[in-house]
Every structure is written in structure tokens, then in C-alpha cells.
Amino acid sequence: QMEEDEQLATLMRGLRGQNLKDSLFAEDDVQLRLVEVDESSEFLPLVYDPVSITAYWGKRPRSVATRIVQLLSVAGGFLSRVAWDVVNKKVKE
Numbered sequence: 001q002m003e004e005d006e007q008l009a010t011l012m013r014g015l016r017g018q019n020l021k022d023s024l025f026a027e028d029d030v031q032l033r034l035v036e037v038d039e040s041s042e043f044l045p046l047v048y049d050p051v052s053i054t055a056y057w058g059k060r061p062r063s064v065a066t067r068i069v070q071l072l073s074v075a076g077g078f079l080s081r082v083a084w085d086v087v088n089k090k091v092k093e
Contacts, residue, residue, distance in 0.1 A: 045052040057064055085091050
């Protein structure tokens with residue numbers, strides 16, 4: 001859907017760099033997954049304000065937990081290899 005918007009597609013090409021493929025950054029089976037957030041009259045602050053951000057996400061523990069599980073599922077392989085290297089004392093390598 002983003003690729004259909006020409007301005008957005010140009011912006012994404014600029015952010016990614018020229019002639020770069022998504023496969024250079026992540027495994028082919030990794031997919032972007034969005035976390036659904038309940039619609040309400042309250043919006044996520046657009047400027048950094050720790051108190052407002054904490055209050056916003058504090059009311060949405062399910063969304064936070066879902067995102068944590070998503071991140072751990074993607075990072076799990078890397079973290080397990082790091083742990084294996086620590087156990088085998090190969091961290092310096």
C-alpha cells in the first residue's frame with residue numbers, strides 16, 4: 001500500500017538508500033507486523049514527553065505486551081546465539 005503512494009515511495013527510497021533491497025537488512029521471512037491500538041480520543045504524543053508517553057502506553061498493556069513478544073520473536077535467534085557464545089567463551093571472537 002505504501003508503494004502505491006509515489007511521494008511516500010520516494011521518501012522510503014531516500015531513507016533506505018539507492019539500489020538496496022529489504023533482504024540486505026532482514027531475513028526474507030521477517031515481516032512487519034503492526035500492533036492494533038484501541039481507537040480513542042487520546043493520541044500518542046508527537047513530541048517527546050516521558051510523562052505523556054507513559055500515560056498513553058500505561059492504558060494499553062495488551063498492545064505493549066504484544067509488541068514485546070514480536071520483538072523477542074525476531075531478536076530471539078540473535079540473543080540465543082549470543083548466549084551460546086557466552087557459555088562457550090567465544091564472545092571476543
